[in-house]
Amino acid sequence: MKKIINLTIDDQKIAVDEGTTILEAARKSGIKIPTLCYHEDLCIAGNCRICVVEQENMRSLPAACATPVSEGMVINTNSTKVRNARKFLVELLLSEHNADCTACVKNRHCELQTLAEQNHIREHTFIDLKDDKNYTIDKLSPAIIIDYSKCIRCQRCVRTCEEIQAISALSAAYKGKDMKITTFFEKPINTVVCSTCGQCVAHCPTGALTEHFYIDEVWDAINDPDKHVVVQTAPSVRVALGEEFGLKPGTIVTGKMVAALRRLGFDEVEDTDFTADLTVIEEGNELLRRLKAKLADKDESVKLPMVTTCSPAWVKYCEHAFSDLLGHLSTCKSPMSMFGALSKTYYAEKFKLDPAKIVSVAIMPCIAKKFESNRPEMRASGYKDTDYVLTTRELAIMIKQAGIDFNTLKDSSFDSLMGVASGAGLIFGNSGGVMEAALRCAYMIVVGKDIPFEDLSITPLHGSEGEIVEMSVKFTGTKPEWSFLEGVTVNVAHANMLSNAYKIMEEIKNGTSKYHFVEIMSCPGGCIGGAGQPLPTNKAKRTARKEAIYSGEKLIEIRKSQDNPEIVNIYDDYLGKPLEEKAHKLLHVPGFTPRKRY
Amino acid sequence: MNDGKKINRIDSIFKDYVDNKFDYLRMIMKMSNEEIIKDLMDSGLKGRGGAGFPTGNKWKLAAEQPSGEKFVVCNADEGEPGTFKDKEILLKVPHKVLTGMTACSKVTGAKRGYIYLRWEYKFMKDDLQKSVDEFNEVLKEMKIDFKIYIFLGAGAYVCGEESALFDSMEGMRGEPRNKPPFPTVSGFMGKPTVINNVETFATSTMILSFGGENYAKLGTDVSHGSKLFSISGDTSIPGIYELELGMTLHEFVEKFGDGDTKAVSVGGVSGALVPRKKFKDTIIGWEGVPTGGAMILFNSTRSIYRILHNYLDFFEEESCGQCTPCRIGCQQLKKGIEAVKKGEEDPSYLDTLANLSKVMNVSAKCGLGQSVMNPVLSAVNNFREELIY
Numbered sequence: 001m002k003k004i005i006n007l008t009i010d011d012q013k014i015a016v017d018e019g020t021t022i023l024e025a026a027r028k029s030g031i032k033i034p035t036l037c038y039h040e041d042l043c044i045a046g047n048c049r050i051c052v053v054e055q056e057n058m059r060s061l062p063a064a065c066a067t068p069v070s071e072g073m074v075i076n077t078n079s080t081k082v083r084n085a086r087k088f089l090v091e092l093l094l095s096e097h098n099a100d101c102t103a104c105v106k107n108r109h110c111e112l113q114t115l116a117e118q119n120h121i122r123e124h125t126f127i128d129l130k131d132d133k134n135y136t137i138d139k140l141s142p143a144i145i146i147d148y149s150k151c152i153r154c155q156r157c158v159r160t161c162e163e164i165q166a167i168s169a170l171s172a173a174y175k176g177k178d179m180k181i182t183t184f185f186e187k188p189i190n191t192v193v194c195s196t197c198g199q200c201v202a203h204c205p206t207g208a209l210t211e212h213f214y215i216d217e218v219w220d221a222i223n224d225p226d227k228h229v230v231v232q233t234a235p236s237v238r239v240a241l242g243e244e245f246g247l248k249p250g251t252i253v254t255g256k257m258v259a260a261l262r263r264l265g266f267d268e269v270e271d272t273d274f275t276a277d278l279t280v281i282e283e284g285n286e287l288l289r290r291l292k293a294k295l296a297d298k299d300e301s302v303k304l305p306m307v308t309t310c311s312p313a314w315v316k317y318c319e320h321a322f323s324d325l326l327g328h329l330s331t332c333k334s335p336m337s338m339f340g341a342l343s344k345t346y347y348a349e350k351f352k353l354d355p356a357k358i359v360s361v362a363i364m365p366c367i368a369k370k371f372e373s374n375r376p377e378m379r380a381s382g383y384k385d386t387d388y389v390l391t392t393r394e395l396a397i398m399i400k401q402a403g404i405d406f407n408t409l410k411d412s413s414f415d416s417l418m419g420v421a422s423g424a425g426l427i428f429g430n431s432g433g434v435m436e437a438a439l440r441c442a443y444m445i446v447v448g449k450d451i452p453f454e455d456l457s458i459t460p461l462h463g464s465e466g467e468i469v470e471m472s473v474k475f476t477g478t479k480p481e482w483s484f485l486e487g488v489t490v491n492v493a494h495a496n497m498l499s500n501a502y503k504i505m506e507e508i509k510n511g512t513s514k515y516h517f518v519e520i521m522s523c524p525g526g527c528i529g530g531a532g533q534p535l536p537t538n539k540a541k542r543t544a545r546k547e548a549i550y551s552g553e554k555l556i557e558i559r560k561s562q563d564n565p566e567i568v569n570i571y572d573d574y575l576g577k578p579l580e581e582k583a584h585k586l587l588h589v590p591g592f593t594p595r596k597r598y
Numbered sequence: 599m600n601d602g603k604k605i606n607r608i609d610s611i612f613k614d615y616v617d618n619k620f621d622y623l624r625m626i627m628k629m630s631n632e633e634i635i636k637d638l639m640d641s642g643l644k645g646r647g648g649a650g651f652p653t654g655n656k657w658k659l660a661a662e663q664p665s666g667e668k669f670v671v672c673n674a675d676e677g678e679p680g681t682f683k684d685k686e687i688l689l690k691v692p693h694k695v696l697t698g699m700t701a702c703s704k705v706t707g708a709k710r711g712y713i714y715l716r717w718e719y720k721f722m723k724d725d726l727q728k729s730v731d732e733f734n735e736v737l738k739e740m741k742i743d744f745k746i747y748i749f750l751g752a753g754a755y756v757c758g759e760e761s762a763l764f765d766s767m768e769g770m771r772g773e774p775r776n777k778p779p780f781p782t783v784s785g786f787m788g789k790p791t792v793i794n795n796v797e798t799f800a801t802s803t804m805i806l807s808f809g810g811e812n813y814a815k816l817g818t819d820v821s822h823g824s825k826l827f828s829i830s831g832d833t834s835i836p837g838i839y840e841l842e843l844g845m846t847l848h849e850f851v852e853k854f855g856d857g858d859t860k861a862v863s864v865g866g867v868s869g870a871l872v873p874r875k876k877f878k879d880t881i882i883g884w885e886g887v888p889t890g891g892a893m894i895l896f897n898s899t900r901s902i903y904r905i906l907h908n909y910l911d912f913f914e915e916e917s918c919g920q921c922t923p924c925r926i927g928c929q930q931l932k933k934g935i936e937a938v939k940k941g942e943e944d945p946s947y948l949d950t951l952a953n954l955s956k957v958m959n960v961s962a963k964c965g966l967g968q969s970v971m972n973p974v975l976s977a978v979n980n981f982r983e984e985l986i987y
């Protein structure tokens with residue numbers, strides 16, 4: 001049992017567990033202390049000092065986020081001394097800051113701007129320091145833009161990259177007045193070890209870190225009468241987009257989202273969930289093929305565990321950090337890139353369209369997908385498979401630009417051909433979803449029966465955020481062609497956040513991994529916590545989205561990818577057999593790109 | 599007016615009172631832990647690195663931590679402009695420092711000690727290493743489970759701040775940490791650590807050989823004993839002097855000034871810049887103006903504006919840059935006094951700057967940003983005309 005500490009905050013008597021910070025204690029009692037460098041996902045930095053409070057009998061003002069409570073402490077969060085200090089601190093930040101709010105992506109969503117408003121900043125007390133700073137903008141990455149003139153050096157990005165992703169592509173450099181956040185040797189971010197996951201963007205309180213926007217390019221395509229614009233939407237977008245229009249996190253807005261996309265002028269609205277089903281089939285078969293080669297044919301060149309590749313930031317990270325283990329990666333493209341390749345082949349053929357005139361757009365919860373779509377490997381159709389990737393946030397901006405009243409839209413449904421999906425495709429949005437979907441598929445192939453879980457819901461895989469979740473599946477009653485798997489226990493694991501991927505890969509490197517199949521998602525909780533999702537990001541929102549996905553799945557009748565009629569169709573009509581011929585050419589990458597470690 | 603003590607030169611640090619330099623060690627190792635703590639408590643010794651935390655208390659706090667890995671660290675970063683006494687101690691009487699560290703290890707149960715030597719002192723590293731090796735040999739012979747290592751810093755002033763120093767030793771960027779936890783609970787590698795200044799360790803050795811009560815007879819009720827002063831600036835007799843604590847600045851200037859002393863930086867750039875009119879009222883010590891030992895004298899040919907500008911130049915470079923008040927505050931202070939001097943800002947802007955320095959004093963994360971106020975307020979309050987015209 002933890003010791004209970006009694007203290008007083010703003011005349012309220014409060015009792016909390018030992019080790020609680022002043023900030024947490026205040027929040028529990030409904031007292032709001034402003035913060036800036038603090039983020040619930042990250043360790044405490046205590047560097048912005050915005051959260052200072054007055055403590056009785058203390059000369060200095062402790063930082064509420066960084067100071068644990070102590071017995072008998074008397075705190076005042078709103079004294080003159082505190083208000084004066086806070087106001088000066090905000091004004092100091094602004095004196096270093098390019099506060100051109102109306103032209104800033106974070107306008108009205110910026111924590112610095114909010115502080116300026118709340119602290120009644122009406123003048124510039126201090127001298128403008130911007131001109132001395134030689135601020136630059138790094139726009140070279142297709143995924144991330146860094147505008148150093150908006151950076152307040154809170155180091156949230158640094159902590160994100162280090163703690164969540166274990167990469168440290170960004171760090172503090174220099175000291176004193178020259179201290180700044182930057183990359184290795186201040187190189188452009190597209191040339192360093194950055195995975196492009198974008199979590200730093202999602203955790204940045206200002207407009208310093210943003211995604212690379214492609215809104216204008218997409219408008220141009222839509223407005224070009226020569227172009228046929230196809231759009232796909234990822235599973236986790238539909239459970240988050242509503243937040244941008246004031247709806248509760250976890251509200252499922254699939255129908256309104258489709259309707260909005262039609263109103264924006266996209267020619268065809270299809271579903272990434274469909275290619276998620278396709279990924280399941282390809283990846284499930286790839287796994288079985290590897291298991292057969294290794295277990296039955298004793299082919300030692302085959303690598304196990306096989307690791308999923310749906311998360312492009314994970315793939316890039318692996319290419320940097322474990323370039324000698326790339327053989328473990330599944331060769332399957334992500335659902336988005338499968339869709340991209342098919343949009344300019346299968347879809348073009350079916351509708352007799354010139355693929356050169358097709359513009360393929362993807363709405364993703366993700367920033368790394370912007371990088372993925374620009375990879376040279378993603379040109380199997382002979383064109384750039386996916387032309388533009390927009391985040392959930394960018395879609396919301398377009399909807400607002402177009403003056404669409406989102407909440408009153410009548411539901412619409414996806415077009416056909418690549419618009420039908422099973423529940424297995426939807427759960428790709430959650431960490432563990434790919435694994436669950438693949439196991440349902442593989443079990444059916446091997447045993448000819450549904451995997452024995454109520455409602456096909458493999459709940460042991462529904463772990464919580466940031467955990468490495470393990471499970472073992474024993475095959476019994478296998479079909480004759482899979483008899484080598486009879487009685488075999490297959491160990492699987494899934495994890496989100498690259499810091500966890502690191503742990504799993506280290507085991508693989510050391511030869512101590514017991515797994516056969518591993519799913520990795522880069523972002524907290526998987527795609528529902530992707531860096532392109534509505535901000536701010538926090539665990540409560542991510543949990544609500546996760547639950548929406550699992551409950552949404554329950555409403556879908558088809559629960560296994562192989563039962564999706566459009567999937568049956570595409571193999572019959574076009575692809576042939578999984579892993580072979582066209583499927584191999586369009587749905588798998590030719591290889592990976594080893595990269596440097598810095 | 600204060601009745602300060604007369605100037606009284608003491609010779610405890612640089613002089614040896616034993617035949618063999620290891621005799622201090624042999625004697626102290628015969629004492630019980632309780633006796634060691636008691637002597638230090640009785641002596642009233644406060645840390646000589648500037649912050650002035652009672653040394654006996656610090657050792658006791660670390661000793662009370664659950665056993666396990668603990669460390670003793672000697673802070674030889676000596677980065678404060680105007681301080682040069684730690685160098686002299688390590689050059690002349692390193693065995694006193696090493697003995698003090700060993701006494702601390704005995705009390706706390708630490709098995710490793712580190713001397714964090716500032717980069718600029720690397721010229722003396724080889725000699726110091728010889729002394730350390732010799733000392734470690736003796737420790738081994740005496741079957742004392744404690745070994746001392748030297749760690750060479752990388753040259754940032756802020757790395758003298760104890761928690762930034764640990765970061766630096768752990769191979770990270772030196773940035774002061776949040777406190778609490780304090781080093782005695784979580785220091786180097788997150789383990790209980792006693793960190794003391796070079797002089798503090800050397801003085802501890804001497805206290806343990808003279809007896810705490812005897813030591814406490816020197817000095818005042820608040821500032822016990824004697825300490826080393828690094829004296830520089832407009833003086834004909836610059837150097838290092840060990841003086842009994844408790845004298846007024848007036849006494850001090852009478853002895854060391856050049857007859858025309860206008861102001862003294864007591865405690866280096868992060869200390870107050872005391873004007874002549876306050877010399878008689880100012881006791882050098884915790885009851886008046888404390889100092890880690892730096893005393894920089896300025897005569898009337900010196901421009902306070904240029905002195906302050908120079909100090910702010912130092913701070914805006916040497917701040918680690920992580921926290922808002924210090925990183926930006928230092929830049930604003932420097933820009934601000936420049937603007938007032940050039941007439942771009944009204945003289946009343948000096949009051950805004952004084953307020954800014956007060957906000958920095960209460961809100962900065964570490965002692966660096968907190969102490970910038972000292973010279974700024976002294977200059978604005980006492981030398982306003984010099985900042986304006």
Ligand SMILES: Cc1cc2nc3c(=O)[nH]c(=O)nc-3n(C[C@H](O)[C@H](O)[C@H](O)COP(=O)(O)O)c2cc1C
Nearest residue numbers: 645646647675676677758759760794795798965966
């Ligand atoms: C910016 C800054 C620089 C410091 N530099 C030194 C230093 O060079 N040497 C030192 O002994 N203490 C320095 N200190 C004080 C240390 O943080 C710490 O208080 C001291 O080493 C404790 O030892 P003591 O109790 O023996 O004084 C510095 C503090 C700050 C804030």
Ligand code: SF4
Nearest residue numbers: 100101104110206207
């Ligand atoms: S980052 Fe915030 S304060 Fe700065 S310009 Fe953008 S909206 Fe304004």
Ligand code: SF4
Nearest residue numbers: 151152154155157204
């Ligand atoms: S880029 Fe954003 S998160 Fe990183 S330090 Fe700057 S403001 Fe903070």
Ligand code: SF4
Nearest residue numbers: 161194195197198200
């Ligand atoms: S995008 Fe991800 S990997 Fe790149 S710097 Fe940001 S957090 Fe680190």
Ligand code: SF4
Nearest residue numbers: 918919921924964967
């Ligand atoms: S006060 Fe200055 S040196 Fe100390 S933590 Fe803040 S920025 Fe760094």
Ligand code: FES
Nearest residue numbers: 037046048049065
């Ligand atoms: S929020 Fe507490 S110091 Fe930044």
